[in-house]
Amino acid sequence: MEVRIKTPIPGPRSIELSQLRALNVAQGHGSVCGIFIDRAEGAHLVDVDGNIFIDYAGGIGTINVGHSHPKVLAAMKDQIDQFVHPCFTVAPYEPYVSLATNLSKRVPISGSCKAVFFNSGAEAVENAVKIAKSYTGRKGILVFSHAFHGRTLMAMSMTYKEDPYKKGFGPFVPNIHRLEFPSENVDLDLNNLEFDPRTIACTVIEPVAGEGGFIPASRNAMAKLRKFCTQHDIVMVADEVQSGFGRTGTLFAMEQFGVKPDLITLAKSIAGGLPLSSVIGRSDLMDSAHIGGIGGTFGGNPVACAAALAVLEVMDDEQLPERANEIGKKVRSKVESLKDKCLWIGGVRGLGAMIGVIIIDPETGAPDKKRTSRIHKYALEHGLVMIPAGTDGNIIRTLMPLTIKDDILDQSLDILSKAIVNA
Template sequence: MTDTIAAQSASAPVYTVTQERKVVTAIPGPKSQELHERRRAVVSDGVSSALPVYIERANGAILVDVDGNQFVDFGAGIGVTTVGHTEANVVAAAASQLQDVIHTLFTITPYEEYVRVAELLAEHTPGTFAKKTVLVNSGAEAVENGVKIARKHTGRRAVAVLDHAYHGRTNLTMAMNYKASPYATGFGPFAGDVYHAPSSYPYRDGLSGPDAAARTIAYLEKVVGAADLACLVVEPIQGEGGFMVPADGYLTTLQGWCTANGVVMIADEIQSGMARTGRFYASEHFGWEPDLVLSAKGVAGGLPLAAVTGRAEIMDASQPGGLGGTFGGNPVACAAAVAVFEAIDRNGLLAEAERIERTLKSGLAKLAERYDIIGDIRGKGAMVAIELVQPGTAITEKQPNPEAVSQIVAFAAQRGVLFLNAGTWGNVLRFLPSLAVTDALIDDALTVLDDAFAALG
């Protein structure tokens, strides 16, 4: 394994791109428009882009397009570049590994980098029990393997998920998603034995955690049957569904029921893990120790890597050769992942996530005082969202306002700020920046957001 990369100063990070918003052309600019025409000739229309600006460089919290425009990035590749775009130590670790070993396939001739990532995951995922890991390529692949392992361990067939969930675009995960369009429309038939139980959505259901859990459990017992249920897969903070934070006691009550009934409870931490919420894993906010934890997105700083980590006796249920894949746990991605874990500790990124939450929520609360279409502000760490409702609507009705979200995203993009939409009804604006984003950049983005709300009239 390569030597640990010398740490850059956490107090004075060095950026290769100035950390500022800068718009120098129309959005998209002429070079982006030219590239987009080339793209339309050769790339499937099914692979759409939220904004057709073509990125040439990225560093810290800033994206630079081919026309020289600089965007404040509040998407981070949907939660991938958590430690910052092109973080110096991650880049150096990957570059060093590229010169040593690029690929052997761990299931043929193994290497230390894979083992080290598994050690770090065992150390940082919730729970002090013995854990083991399998490394794969993507979040959806982690979900598939988590389900496969749970079925093997329990000898049961059924899989349960929650309303408003999102788990991926493979055949099984499309069946596990709550929202069909655009992820599943026309792509069936889908995998069977997948059941959708009601979730905890405090803004809309008003239920306490134990009461919401009782509703979920009643569904599982009556519709599925505990004796046939292999696993319950839960995002501790839902991502695409709209950053729903469950009521206190919800997850631990479900875990108690799962344990009592021999059901494997799986935390899908693909978007919420790796320091995103001010903890290494969002489950920690709720005192939840899942049986299995799924990691991806931010785990390798932008390189493709994902993992299933969990109780050793569950992870060992598979027969030898039953788990793996050609590129799973690639040594370059593993080297980057080790550097990501080191960066989180060295740069104090858990505290940075908490700083971002304070700054964002404070600014959003001030906007909510002026704009009544902001119905809810929620989230933890650098995973914050606002839910928009129709103006003048009685608060008990909370009618979704997806049109406002679409207009705000488009307005901000023209001014050099990239926001993401989310939510079952498309009425959630989410803030998912890297932990490198400064308070100055957040304040600048909130000024643009204020202008966007004012422009709605």
């Protein structure tokens, strides 16, 4: 498939559907791009006007194996032919147990592990907190600036950015404490804490802050945090909803930090685009929640579990974590090569193919959200779908399928370069 733009963007059919949408869909569920999708395959999206785009949003990081991967589709179809949803809470089935067994073996956590499944990233985070609370008998939660953990009450309360995620939705869950997210430039400061560590059930940290702007946590800080958690019997939770599943060059980003968390939350790319999320962790911790205390009607739906088992096979067969590193290197060197002539490139950061390009005002060094929006608009109009990130909305992020072929990647980088240069 080749990029093809044959109408103004959005095209006439997309505009018609947008009008219908405005009348019938709650505006709160926004969309970054005004194009409506007709088909998707590999790294491409085809809209209802016949325009063909390369996809750097990947369903916000849910499509690491590419759209409509034939092996994943086949697994979904086979499962649909068997049964769709007896509900694990009523009568269990093998794909759930096989997936739990598989993931528990792979997760970078010491000792024997268990898994449990839900539908969304927010639900995984909520349940990790519930598990940590029942294990420790404590109420407090420690989170970080720039964090995004989801939109449900607990996850939203743990999230950092006020607008749009929290605006007007308080009161929030109490006993949540926040420290500066520790990165290359920000040390993890555990002195003069305004809370008693013995009241904290868990800390939840993204190894690479996703929505917050693709900021990798520092290795030193992770080691310090691990030590702090061990010292005070705090459960360390790595939220890998966005950084997980091959995106950063390893199946789990935590593999690159030299420390092991107690629990990991996963979602997004684990089931090739179907809603599935998971908490995986130390068996003693996972078993601390009483029977019936966690779960849900649709959690661990068999079609999603079958898809996830196929996704794992694809990850191994096509060596997608390794591929993430190759993609990331190419993106980095392309953007770095523009730095001299585009003084608004404030830096490039990230891990593997989870790359963030920082857009600034060259005069003041301040985040430049407007220029970032111009870059996204130009890219879309020339066949590249992207979504921004960052607490200040000034980060270009890459969440392309890891199955993207080199020639398509080159095409996409040409569009991205022109978008940055012309901004």
